[in-house]
Amino acid sequence: MSPLRRYFRNLWDGLYTVLVGMKVTWKNSLLKPITVQYPRERMEIPEGSRNQLYCNIDDCTGCLACERACPVACIWITTSRRPAEEEVYTSTGVRLKLAVPKFDIDMSLCCYCNLCTEVCPTECLVMTADHEFAVYDRGDLIYRFDRPWQVQKGILPPALPDYRPKPKAEQPKTEPAPAAG
Amino acid sequence: MDRIVPAARDLIAWLAEQLWSGFGVLLKMPDELFALLVMVVVGSLMLVFLSLLPLFFVWLERKLSARIQSRLGPMEVGGFHGWLQTVADTVKLLLKEDLIPAGADARLFKLAPMLAVMASLAAFVVLPFSDWLIVADLNVGLLYFIGVGSIGVVGILMAGWSSNNKYSLLGAMRSAAQIISYEIPVILSLMPAVMLAGTLSTQGIVQAQSGIKWFVIANPFMPLAFLIFFIASLAELNRTPFDIPEAESELVAGFHTEYSGLRWSFFFMAEYANMFVSAAIATTVFLGGWHGPFAAGPLWFLLKCFLLVVLMMWLRWTLPRLRVDQLMSLCWKYLVPASLVCLFGAGTWYLVVNRLRGGAAGTFWFGS
Numbered sequence: 001m002s003p004l005r006r007y008f009r010n011l012w013d014g015l016y017t018v019l020v021g022m023k024v025t026w027k028n029s030l031l032k033p034i035t036v037q038y039p040r041e042r043m044e045i046p047e048g049s050r051n052q053l054y055c056n057i058d059d060c061t062g063c064l065a066c067e068r069a070c071p072v073a074c075i076w077i078t079t080s081r082r083p084a085e086e087e088v089y090t091s092t093g094v095r096l097k098l099a100v101p102k103f104d105i106d107m108s109l110c111c112y113c114n115l116c117t118e119v120c121p122t123e124c125l126v127m128t129a130d131h132e133f134a135v136y137d138r139g140d141l142i143y144r145f146d147r148p149w150q151v152q153k154g155i156l157p158p159a160l161p162d163y164r165p166k167p168k169a170e171q172p173k174t175e176p177a178p179a180a181g
Numbered sequence: 182m183d184r185i186v187p188a189a190r191d192l193i194a195w196l197a198e199q200l201w202s203g204f205g206v207l208l209k210m211p212d213e214l215f216a217l218l219v220m221v222v223v224g225s226l227m228l229v230f231l232s233l234l235p236l237f238f239v240w241l242e243r244k245l246s247a248r249i250q251s252r253l254g255p256m257e258v259g260g261f262h263g264w265l266q267t268v269a270d271t272v273k274l275l276l277k278e279d280l281i282p283a284g285a286d287a288r289l290f291k292l293a294p295m296l297a298v299m300a301s302l303a304a305f306v307v308l309p310f311s312d313w314l315i316v317a318d319l320n321v322g323l324l325y326f327i328g329v330g331s332i333g334v335v336g337i338l339m340a341g342w343s344s345n346n347k348y349s350l351l352g353a354m355r356s357a358a359q360i361i362s363y364e365i366p367v368i369l370s371l372m373p374a375v376m377l378a379g380t381l382s383t384q385g386i387v388q389a390q391s392g393i394k395w396f397v398i399a400n401p402f403m404p405l406a407f408l409i410f411f412i413a414s415l416a417e418l419n420r421t422p423f424d425i426p427e428a429e430s431e432l433v434a435g436f437h438t439e440y441s442g443l444r445w446s447f448f449f450m451a452e453y454a455n456m457f458v459s460a461a462i463a464t465t466v467f468l469g470g471w472h473g474p475f476a477a478g479p480l481w482f483l484l485k486c487f488l489l490v491v492l493m494m495w496l497r498w499t500l501p502r503l504r505v506d507q508l509m510s511l512c513w514k515y516l517v518p519a520s521l522v523c524l525f526g527a528g529t530w531y532l533v534v535n536r537l538r539g540g541a542a543g544t545f546w547f548g549s
Contacts, residue, residue: 025249
């Protein structure tokens with residue numbers, strides 16, 4: 001390309017590309033804004049999203065699997081042996097041998113990796129949809145899930161639920177499956 | 182001024198008749214004192230206009246840029262689409278600490294923003310809002326506009342120098358180089374219109390475009406002149422795509438890095454007021470000023486300015502920033518030769534067409 005031709009080519013390209021760009025921005029300005037006006041509008045929380053942890057302490061066996069799984073060590077659990085005559089079961093029918101007087105999770109340390117809920121044998125530790133738990137005091141981010149605290153907050157009823165398994169005799173006997181063939 | 186003073190006199194006489202005879206005292210003043218009083222009042226009104234204008238334009242720019250990026254922009258303050266947002270921002274700026282860096286040249290540092298605002302305020306003097314609404318119809322109006330427009334660069338250079346900061350100084354130097362270079366295409370692209378009108382007075386130029394005889398369509402070279410003026414005035418305003426003096430991403434805002442609070446907002450105010458002034462000059466010289474269909478008047482003038490300002494904002498949110506060498510090559514290799522071609526072409530066209538129509542060819546040099 002001769003220099004003269006390149007000069008005019010540049011001139012034309014400059015003008016033309018500006019117009020192309022303006023067309024793009026014009027088209028964009030006609031689109032519907034995608035802003036969500038947060039406190040007034042909310043986006044739907046996706047299924048399986050990882051937010052605040054909750055532990056249903058009545059189902060907790062005190063196995064410490066979550067405490068060990070936690071990569072940032074934000075779960076603190078202490079357990080104590082229940083008296084032999086106390087018969088407490090989880091909702092899944094596991095007999096509880098340990099009581100859990102302390103089950104603290106520091107949500108300011110939590111990295112939302114979901115490892116603790118995956119190892120939980122009774123699935124009592126779960127991620128909830130609640131993601132708005134800002135507080136003024138950092139200490140308030142230590143969530144206590146022990147039973148008295150949850151009762152005080154009105155999360156759990158004061159009375160222990162009765163998950164004792166029904167006597168075996170009452171269960172209807174299942175017919176043995178017919179042999180194939 | 183020569184039409185505003187009698188108008189003010191009539192207004193005060195009417196007020197004295199209708200409201201309170203005490204206003205009559207004002208009419209008994211000596212003429213010079215009365216003119217001075219009117220000047221002070223007009224000056225204050227201009228200052229109010231200059232302060233309210235950026236409030237609106239900043240809000241508008243934020244809304245436009247938001248829409249271009251599929252956002253909403255300010256929505257909260259004031260209820261309807263955040264119309265009070267910029268007022269709230271101004272209050273915030275007023276309450277901010279007035280910082281002066283320890284190493285700065287304090288006197289120059291304080292003077293610079295005032296100079297920048299003064300330059301843009303001074304240009305308002307020659308803007309013809311309507312056939313009577315003009316502060317002073319100077320017979321060298323356009324020359325005056327070009328002159329005071331160049332004072333702004335002194336303010337910017339002063340700000341960059343006195344901040345004692347390498348980024349500020351770099352920004353100010355770039356700004357000075359840019360504004361001085363782009364003065365030339367600005368002036369050269371205004372000249373064809375001056376030749377057509379035969380006068381430098383802004384009011385005279387507008388009157389030469391009565392009806393829809395706008396200079397932008399007066400001959401085939403004028404749209405090009407308008408385009409050159411528009412591009413070059415964008416560069417004079419330091420706006421994107423020519424915002425290398427205040428490039429946030431490389432110079433940390435350039436010459437106003439060290440400014441805070443009200444002094445910073447002065448620069449901001451000057452920028453947005455300059456935008457309006459440039460749009461107003463383009464309107465006056467190329468788009469027929471306050472002339473328009475149905476009813477000529479300030480509304481047409483403001484509408485045209487508004488549309489040009491929106492165009493500037495649209496361009497800003499479309500184009501990326503130029504490099505320094507690209508900026509200079511655009512000015513010296515493209516805009517200056519093109520504006521010379523415009524000047525020559527428009528003059529030749531005028532002569533030839535005049536000759537064909539049987540008019541006296543040489544008369545337009547001296548006006549009608």
